[in-house]
Amino acid sequence: MSADGGAVLVTQPAPAGVVVGLGGVGKTQLAAHYARTAWQAGNLDVLVWITATTPQSIITGYTQAAAELLGADPADPQAATAFLAWLEPKAGQRPCRWLVVLDDVTDPADLNGLWPPPSPTGRTLLTTRRQDAALTTGRHRIPVGVFTPAESLAYLTRALPAHTEPDGQLTGLAHDLGHLPLALSQAAAYLSDTSMPVTDYRQLLADRTTALRDAAPPALPDGQALAVAATWSLSIEHADRLPPVGLARPLLQLAAFLDPNGVPDTVLTSTSARAYLTCHRTSPDTPARIPVSPGTGTSEQEVPGRDARMALSVLRRFSLIEHTADTPHSAVRVHQLVQRSVRDTLTPDQRNQTARTAADALTEAWPKIESDTVLAQALRANTTALTSCAEDTLYEPATHAVLYRTGISLGEAGQAAAARDHFSHLVGATTLRLGPDHPHTLATRNNLARWQGEAGDAAGATTAYADLLSDHIRVLGTDHPHTHIVRNNLAYWRGEMGDAAGAAAATADLQQHMVRVLGTNHPDTLSTRSNLARWQGEMGDAAGAAAAFAVLLDDMVRVLGTDHPLTLNTRNQLASWRGEAGDAAGAAAAYADLLQDRRRVLGTEHPDTLTNRNNLAHYQGESGDAAGAAAAFADLLQDRRRVLGTEHPDTLTTRGNLASWRGEAGDAAGAAAAFAVLLDDMVRVLGTDHPYTLTAKNNLAAWRGEAGDAAGAAAAFADLLQDRRRVLGPDHPLTLTTRGNLASWRGEAGDAAGAAAAYAHLLDDMVRVLGTDHPYTLTAKNNLARWRAAAEATTPEWSDKGRPGHEPDCETGAGNTTLLSRKPERARERT
Structure with missing residues (x-):
């Protein structure tokens, strides 16, 4: 009624x-x-x-x-x-x-x-x-879920009228508590009872040595029966009694060390996770077993993956987790305070073992090739969460592999600066905990030097490797494999600084050493031969490099087989240097053949396969089909955006390649406009001094000139020259190239005599730095003659040989090598 x-x-x-x-x-x-x-x-x-x-x-x-x-x-x-x-x-x-x-x-x-x-x-x-x-x-x-951030802030503002902290502190407190209404209520009561500043309370919560129960008020508000820390204990007990009996609690313990915003299913059902469940299963019929380390074997009653998945279902039924199977990379979500309360119940030994098992599970779930960027990002986020609550454990008894994998993953995702910063922190941690001469500390320094270079600081990487080599020789000896790696990497970054001759000499010396220690057929010896051939080409002898790679390829096939990654890479190098030696059509044909094998062996989305497509498109253009090259780069750009993301350096570089070949196909103004947009993105993502950013500035200047603005091109090259001298030094080949481009565009702008004078000075430096027979030196001679003639003539004639050129776009190639891409991508092998 x-x-x-x-x-x-x-x-x-x-x-x-x-x-x-x-x-x-x-x-x-x-x-x-x-x-x-x-x-x-x-x-x-x-x-x-x-x-x-x-x-x-x-x-x-x-x-x-x-x-x-x-x-x-x-x-x-x-x-x-x-x-x-x-x-x-x-x-x-x-x-x-x-x-x-x-x-x-x-x-x-x-x-x-x-x-x-x-x-x-x-x-x-x-x-x-x-x-x-x-x-x-x-x-x-x-x-019913947690509060929204706005609801949390509104609640705390009403509940704490006497507190004068800015909203930023209350917003931070709400975030710290995961916007859980019960936790917000009890935190407000604690703050009211104690008059503690919000900043101090947040520090109390963040202190890993403080249990969550210590942040509860003496008297619970609003007739609440349980403090936050005890809220879920009964649910956990009930969940642990349901089939598969005794698995819910240990599985939740593992999840308590991982990312509250999403744990991949593959982590919690991995062999490492199931070994942990086997050892920690608790029930009257299944007493706890003696712990074992994953990878050393488990008991005969190892928990099957089916039971691990059923345990996840039990936890979901008790609302202790959220489990969304259709988002496998972030399938399991656990509220951060549930995690904290679960961790608080563990003894120090249990915490250490559970944390290292979580690290083992992450490492096991991490694919060797990160073709799935969403999964890689989720695994990095989970490692960050694990480190935030148990970092000390990950250095006992030695640095856990997941810490290295996370840094490398950042770099492979195109975040070289983040990888550098990660390894910088890791160097400090390993030095403090393990000592400066521990092999893991030395290995971490190697990674730091590498990503310092990849982030654009080739000089810093060279210095770091030189220092590291001295320590390797002192600690490990001259014949240790890790010493070989450091010598190889030191040679590489010397070459990247512009000293190809020095890199070749160091690599030749290393090759003799490798033959003595490892023999002629060892894969590391073969890799060193590949690096030596590469530096021979970079010194200007493209034909010699191609010949050396042809001989090396026969040895690679004989020793390693046709489908070995080093064999496939050698074919890539051989095709590249044949193209550099003048056989563009032959290089294109070789890359087309290699692409079929890479798709078969590595898959369509492997980084080496995508690099192969880049090189094929390049030589398609060099063979005379600029429009076809542009179309191929447009297709590649779509795939790199899908596989790598829009801000990966390889994706940005592909945009540059596409713009350049569209310019070569006749749309110079369109190429200039595309490079102007790309340069902004390069500066935002990579920074102003990164090699890729400087390359984009070079190509923007060149295409502006090609579009008819010779004076604007000259001004842009003058600005770029200052950057190149500051970042690379006055004798780097790219600095010398920029001087040549500046001279040519000044000539195109009407100052033929000034262009000739600039080339005369440049030629002296080219001979001193590169030698008389280097291709860059020969080009400078040609351009000097051209502009001298133009200065004496009324109407200068256009010389194709002397035409101001575009600098290649930089790209990361196979084998984690920073290379020039309108030249094809090449790889350096690491010993």
Whole structure:
């Protein structure tokens, strides 16, 4: 009936409402608000509230309602049944508007035979952490989550009117507490009781030596029964009793050390994770086993992957985790305070073992080739979460491999500066914990030097490798494999600084050493031969480099086989240097043949396969088909954006290659416009001094000149020359090239005599730095003659040989090598 006794519109019975969510999100408060609002509005005749944690508590609540409404004897065992019967609508009787709230149902079986009947004028509302189908099927499921950031801030602002901290501190506190309503309420009570500043309370929460219970108020607010730290303990106990018995708790312990925003399924079901579950399974029938280290073998009753997945399902049913199978890279989410409370229950030894197992599981789930950028990002985020709560453990007894893998993953994702910073931190940590001469400290310094160079600081990388080589020789000796690696990398970065002759000499010396120590057929010796051939080409002898790679290829096939990565890379190098020696059509054909093999052996999205497509497109253009090259680079750009992301250096470089070949196909103005946009992105992503950024500045200047603005091109090259001298030094080949481009565009702008004079000075430096027979030197001679003739003639003629050229776009090639891409990408092998 209505509140005033009027007529009632009889409708179909409404399904029961089931309010589900994590403990602490405010399910009870939401149900209470709904019930209070309905009662105060006069929409209810009967309101029954029952704390439904056990079957007996439900029966007791029904019995009490029968006594009050029907006058039943509280001792009558049929009183509860009588109450449920009274709730059923009956023909000819006045309808009763009732609401039965069953708060905190812990087990669906507790309601067997005790559900209130469906009624068009009655409602049933449950609150529960359980998400079993037995509770929710055919009923209205009402999920309740944490507060939004705005709701959290509004709550804390109201609850802490006396606190004067800026909103930024309250916003930070809400984030620290994961926007959990119960935690916000208890934090506000603690701050009010103690008058502690919010900043100090946040430091208390962040202190890993402080248990979560120490941040609870002495008296709980609003009639709350449990502090945050104890809120989920009963759910964990219940979950651990369900099949597969004894697995829910240890699986949640593993998840407690990983990213609360998403753990890949493959991590928690890995061999390492299942070995941990096997050793820590607890139940009366399955006592805890002696811990074992993953990879050393487990007991015969190793937990199968099916049981690990079932344990995830159990945790989800108790709302202890969120499990979304259709997003496998972030399938498992655990509230950060649940994680904290679980970690607080572990002894120091248990924490250490669980943290290292989590690290083992991450390493196991990490693919060798990161073709899935979303997965790689998720694994890095999980490593960051693990490090934030258990970093010290990851250096005992030695630096865990996951710390190295994370840094390398950052670099391979195109974040060279982030990789450099990661390894810089790691060097400090390993030096402090393991000592400066520990092999892991030396290995970490090697990685730091590498990514320092990849981030654009070739000089810094060279210095770092020189220092590292001295320490390797002192600590490990001259013949240790790691010493060979450092010598190889030192030679490489000397070459990247512009000293190809010095790199070749150092590599030749290393090759003799490798032959003596390892023999002529060792893969590292063969790799050193490849590097030596590469530097021979960089010194200007492209034909000699091609000949050396042809001989090396025969040895690679004989020793390693046709499909070995080093063999395929040698074919890449051979094709490249044949093209540099003048056989563009032959290089294109070789790259087309190699592309088929790389797709077959490595797959279509492997970085080497994508590099191969870059090189094929380049030589397609060099063979005379500029439009075809542009089309091929447009296709490659789509794939690199999909596989690597829009801001990966390889993707940015492909944009440059596409712009250049569109310019070569006749659209110089379009190429200039594309490089102007690309340069902004290069500066934002890589920084102003990165080699790729400087290359984009070079090509923007050149295409402006090609589009008709010779004076603008000259001004841009003058500006670039200052940067090149500052970053690379006055004698670097690219600095010398920039001087040549500046001279040529000044000539094109009308100052032929000035261009000739500039080339005369440049030629002297070219001879001194590169030698008389280097191609750059010969080009400078040609341009000097051209501009001298132009200065003496009324109408200068255009010399193709002397035409101001475009600098190649830089790209990361196979083997993690920074190379020039309008020259094809080449790889340096690491010994």
